[in-house]
Amino acid sequence: MATHERLQDLEDLLASQGADRVRLELVRRARIFKRSWVEMAEGLHKVRNHQLHLDWGYKDLYSYCSQELLLTKHTVEKLLGSFGAIAEHAPQVLQRDGLEKPVPQLDSVEYFAKALKNHSDNDDDDFIDDERPDEEAWTDLKRAVFDDDAPVSELRKTFNEQFFPKKEETEAKVREKTRAAARRLEGLLARVKGIDGTALTEALQGLAKLRDALDEADRTEKVAS
Numbered sequence: 001m002a003t004h005e006r007l008q009d010l011e012d013l014l015a016s017q018g019a020d021r022v023r024l025e026l027v028r029r030a031r032i033f034k035r036s037w038v039e040m041a042e043g044l045h046k047v048r049n050h051q052l053h054l055d056w057g058y059k060d061l062y063s064y065c066s067q068e069l070l071l072t073k074h075t076v077e078k079l080l081g082s083f084g085a086i087a088e089h090a091p092q093v094l095q096r097d098g099l100e101k102p103v104p105q106l107d108s109v110e111y112f113a114k115a116l117k118n119h120s121d122n123d124d125d126d127f128i129d130d131e132r133p134d135e136e137a138w139t140d141l142k143r144a145v146f147d148d149d150a151p152v153s154e155l156r157k158t159f160n161e162q163f164f165p166k167k168e169e170t171e172a173k174v175r176e177k178t179r180a181a182a183r184r185l186e187g188l189l190a191r192v193k194g195i196d197g198t199a200l201t202e203a204l205q206g207l208a209k210l211r212d213a214l215d216e217a218d219r220t221e222k223v224a225s
Contacts, residue, residue, distance in 0.1 A: 007069075007070065010027055010068070011028055016090060020055075022043075022046065023052070023056055025043060025067065026047065026068075026069065028067040029043045030071065036103070037079060037103070038086070038094065038103050041079040041080060042083060044076060044080055045080060045087075047061060047064070048061050056068075061076065078106065079106070081110065081113045081141065082106055082109040082110045082112075082113050083116075085112055085115070086104075086109060086146075089112075089116070090142065090145075090146045093146055102149060103150065104145050104149055107151070108149070108150060108155055109146075110152075111145070111152050111156070111159075112145045114164075115133075115141065115159070115163040119132060119133065119163070133162045134165055137163075140159075141163065144158065169198065172218065173174075175214045175217055175218065178210070179211060179214050182210055182211055186204065189203055
């Protein structure tokens with residue numbers, strides 16, 4: 001039985017049992033949420049804020065969503081995070097009917113929410129050259145998400161460099177990764193059978209020299225700093 005059919009059966013059952021209006025409405029929204037994820041997210045927001053799942057016999061929000069609405073924890077967090085971003089930064093979206101004026105795509109709003117979270121951290125090491133997106137960049141991102149209905153693939157191409165810059169690894173970090181790789185290779189070599197013993201010995205000796213060189217580079221960097 002398809003998910004939407006199971007949810008339809010559950011909606012009918014709860015209605016016949018006289019379930020309260022909010023609970024019944026949440027099941028209905030789960031059934032159609034592919035069409036209107038904002039409604040689903042708004043309903044979950046209400047459940048979380050008022051702890052309604054406790055009245056329905058569920059110990060936490062995720063248990064309720066998993067068992068009754070057939071939504072995973074990841075999906076619930078995605079919905080709530082995206083709804084929070086809209087409510088705070090583009091509340092006008094909540095007034096759209098989804099037909100004449102479509103709501104933005106869930107993945108695109110999630111991208112915006114992650115950008116907000118990424119840049120709410122004060123750790124400057126997260127950003128190349130301590131450059132953060134300026135007001136114009138945020139305006140462009142908001143327009144792309146909430147007005148232009150840009151797909152997340154387009155957002156990544158256009159905005160990743162500004163909002164999700166790749167971290168440059170320090171030389172010390174690269175050395176540590178090299179050291180770890182050498183240790184793993186030594187472990188594999190110790191289990192290898194059927195190869196020339198001289199070749200194996202030379203490989204192990206070479207790895208030992210490599211570790212010594214990495215250690216010396218670490219010591220030199222510490223002295224220089």
